[in-house]
Amino acid sequence: MKWRIKGRELDLARRGVVMGILNVTPDSFSDGGRHAAVEEALEHARKLIAEGAEIIDVGGESSRPGSAEVPAAEEIARTVPVIRALRREWDGFISIDTWKASVATEALAAGADIVNDISGLTGDPAMAGVCRESGAGVVVMHMQGTPGTMQFAPRYDDVVAELRAYFAERLATLTAAGLDPATLCFDPGIGFGKGHEHNLELLRHLDRLAPEGFPLLLGISRKSFIGRILGSDRLDERDWPTVAITAHTREMGVMLHRVHDVRPNVEALRMVEAILRVPVSG
Incomplete structure (x- = not known):
């Protein structure tokens, strides 16, 4: 299993990879406002990289439940200077977390390699063309509704079957639009238009979601369903449960x-891989 990203390949046959979250927004649910300035964002990116992140995902618009849309110009102003600065000193993979084609275009020109689109390339009709022409890696996420509406009583008859069908449709549609299928990976969008039981059902059946042979990306870090299980609203109490999910889902093949907290999740991946007899060298 390899993910093709702007002419390079990320080998996912044996070693799990951590994507570190770098929010440059004033209102993210977990770390809003902490890394809004370029130097602060760059310092945090360096920390994530030192802890083992192989991808840095830069986001300039909060997608927490109930969040409002940010104008593209503002999103570009928040993210592009950070991407440009990070690219000057690091040759690893940089992702732009956006559903807007204009933002993706500017981010890719500044040095980003991956487009992480919460709308699954359905939110902006120009996005597929941007991804096709750039050769960027693409994260195709599932979301029911929009961030502003997605948690208003989400409903499914069979959440696993419906996400599997959605990913199959996205693969067929995007391939027909000219995207290289090797550039695609899929994200079930835990917490994006899903209720508590939907999230758990998806986690039980991750091996049934992505089209065969395609990688799945899982974003569960500090999500509210963890707090519900724990009976706590404290974000700092969600980090170790996140590590537990990372370890369990790596064993399932994710x-x-x-994630937000990189080092313990990388360590969890390496421990599980040792048990699975994956060579340390990858």
């Missing part, structure tokens, strides 16, 4: 993990 190779891409998007």
Whole structure:
């Protein structure tokens, strides 16, 4: 299993990879406002990289439940200077977390390699063309509704079957639009238009979601359903449960993990891989 990204390949056959979250927004649910300035964002990116992140995911618009849309110009102003600065000093993979084609275009020109689109390339009709022409890696996420509406009583008859069908449709549609299928990976969008039981059902059946042979990216870090299980609203109490999910889902074959707290999740991946007899060298 390899993910093709702007002419390079990320080998996911044996080693799980951590995508470190770098929010440059004033209102993210977990770390809003902490990394809004370029130097602060760059310092945090360096920390994530030192802890083992192989991808840095830069986001300039909060997608927490109930959040409002940010104008593209503002999103570009928040993210592009950070991407440009990070690219000057690091040759690893940089992702732009956006559903807007204009933002993706500017971010890719500044040095980003991956487009992480919460709308699954359905939110902006120009996005597929941007991804096709750039050769960027693409994260195709599932979301029911929009961030502003997605948690208003989400409903499914069979959440696993419906997400599997959605990903199959996205693969067929995007391939027909000219995207290289090797550039695609899929994200079930835990917490994006899903209720508590939907999230748990998806986690039980991750091996049934992505089209065969395609990587799945899992973003569960500090999500509210963890707090519900724990009976706590404290974000700092969600980090170790996140690590537990990372370890469990790596054993299930999930190779891409998007998290806030990088080091313990990387360590969890390496421990599970040792048990699975994966060579340390990858």
